[in-house]
Amino acid sequence: MNNSHPGLPEFDYIKPASLADASRFLSEHAKESMPFSGGTDTFVRMRDGNLSPRFLVDIKGFDETKELSFHSKTGLTIGAAVPMNRVIAFPDAGRVYPLLVETARSVASYQLRNRATIIGNICNASPAGDTIGACLVLQGALTIHGEGGLRNIPLTDFFLGPGRTILKPGDIVIAIRLPLPPRNSAGKYYKLGRNKLSDLSIVALAALGYPDETTTSGFRFRLALASVAPVPFVPQEAEAILAGNKINTDTIEAAAVAAMNAVRPIDDVRGTARYRKLMVRNITRQVVSAIWNEIK
Amino acid sequence: MSLHRISLTVNHFPEQVDVPANMTLLQMLREKLALTGTKNGCAAGECGACTVLMDGEPVNSCMVLAVECEGAEIVTVEGLARDRQLDPVQQGLIDAGGVQCGFCTPGMLISARGLLDRNPHPDENEIREALVGNLCRCTGYFRILEGIRKAAEMESGTK
Numbered sequence: 001m002n003n004s005h006p007g008l009p010e011f012d013y014i015k016p017a018s019l020a021d022a023s024r025f026l027s028e029h030a031k032e033s034m035p036f037s038g039g040t041d042t043f044v045r046m047r048d049g050n051l052s053p054r055f056l057v058d059i060k061g062f063d064e065t066k067e068l069s070f071h072s073k074t075g076l077t078i079g080a081a082v083p084m085n086r087v088i089a090f091p092d093a094g095r096v097y098p099l100l101v102e103t104a105r106s107v108a109s110y111q112l113r114n115r116a117t118i119i120g121n122i123c124n125a126s127p128a129g130d131t132i133g134a135c136l137v138l139q140g141a142l143t144i145h146g147e148g149g150l151r152n153i154p155l156t157d158f159f160l161g162p163g164r165t166i167l168k169p170g171d172i173v174i175a176i177r178l179p180l181p182p183r184n185s186a187g188k189y190y191k192l193g194r195n196k197l198s199d200l201s202i203v204a205l206a207a208l209g210y211p212d213e214t215t216t217s218g219f220r221f222r223l224a225l226a227s228v229a230p231v232p233f234v235p236q237e238a239e240a241i242l243a244g245n246k247i248n249t250d251t252i253e254a255a256a257v258a259a260m261n262a263v264r265p266i267d268d269v270r271g272t273a274r275y276r277k278l279m280v281r282n283i284t285r286q287v288v289s290a291i292w293n294e295i296k
Numbered sequence: 297m298s299l300h301r302i303s304l305t306v307n308h309f310p311e312q313v314d315v316p317a318n319m320t321l322l323q324m325l326r327e328k329l330a331l332t333g334t335k336n337g338c339a340a341g342e343c344g345a346c347t348v349l350m351d352g353e354p355v356n357s358c359m360v361l362a363v364e365c366e367g368a369e370i371v372t373v374e375g376l377a378r379d380r381q382l383d384p385v386q387q388g389l390i391d392a393g394g395v396q397c398g399f400c401t402p403g404m405l406i407s408a409r410g411l412l413d414r415n416p417h418p419d420e421n422e423i424r425e426a427l428v429g430n431l432c433r434c435t436g437y438f439r440i441l442e443g444i445r446k447a448a449e450m451e452s453g454t455k
Contacts, residue, residue: 005339010297013317013363040359043320044340056317058364085353109429111354111407112341198428 008046015058019065022057023145023172030169035059037081038115040108041124064145064174070096075179080119080172084131085110087118097178099187103134103206106191108198119173122158125165125231126200132232133206133224134189138178146171159231182220185210186294190283191226194270201227202271203279209291215243217251219295221288228263228276235259238284247292256285302366306331307375315362322346322357324365325372333373333402337431344430347403348372354410356429373402376409385409388447389440396434403430408444416452418444 014033016022026033033055036042045051059065065081070092078087084104087093094101100118107113107121107130121129122142132155140155147170155176158165167173181187187208193199204226212220221242225233238255245251265276299314306329313328325331325348334357337345341359348357349371376383382390385408395401404427411418411426418426423444432440 008318111429114353114355
């Protein structure tokens, strides 16, 4: 299954001069070409025989994909070619979106993060993707360039299954935009792994909590669980419990149990489904309690 | 599959190489330039044995295509010592006894060099975080970390 020979299968490398050229090429060679940026998932999947594009189209060279910017009214824009380390080092990212930076720092290793990108993490669409949960709870939206021009998609609508997204042949995800987080929000990422850093998660939870006068409890929690379902998973019932009931130990426990009951994990090399379900409960309880102590 | 002619700098020397699209930087270094200090461990970007500096930053060379290196400055383990003087990361690792089979060592040295270039006074956690992507099966890491601490002290002149 895993091939540790350093070579890749044959393909042709295309480096378009512009985003428009890239999009045109990908449309004209729709079933046999793929865009790539860092390549850290693409190359591995090609070596394993799971992907065999005839053309790889390098999208790193465009202003649109290299953009990394923050505006105090509209939020953070991260282009598809921005390596994770650039995001981690970006002062406004750490200042305004510490949860995103926390998840990015948990990915793989420093040298891999010099090539890997957040957009790539999203497009690879693994339920274990570390930065995906943060982007979900931070209400990210993708800008996609396709045959019909540009369109924006909320990240919540993006995933269809493990490795499957709503992207069509010819599409290029240009950037993700994260709006300003809610005022006085606090976030936390708990990544349970076989080691302290770098492994794929057994279970992970990205959570954001903030005061919200529109809810019964006066607070809202946004939760995203990794490695517990075919897609990055938002436990909606758990969120509803925390919005609809005065928050105390019992409410938090009820939300944790609801999250445990909602997930559909599998057995795999990193853990059993049963273990994952129990950890979802424990981690949800622990993380929500920690955030609650900060925001109450 | 067509060949691409790329121009780049490797260990401070200009090179021009013809490479197919599917050749990784790792393969180009080892097979076209006979720089076999950089090792293939996993071909998946997980073990760090293939780590080199690309424009000053550590990367897994098995995860970079040679064609992506047009205009790049690459430094491999062979390029650390200058004018017959060992780099402090090399001397530090020797002094600490942090080499057994030596297979992880080139990658460790490059990651350490990259760390000290961007952070001359790393604390223990920063050293560990910088080396997360360099696996060693022999040493248990203790003496490797000690070697990097020694190198940092040598370079900053403090103890």
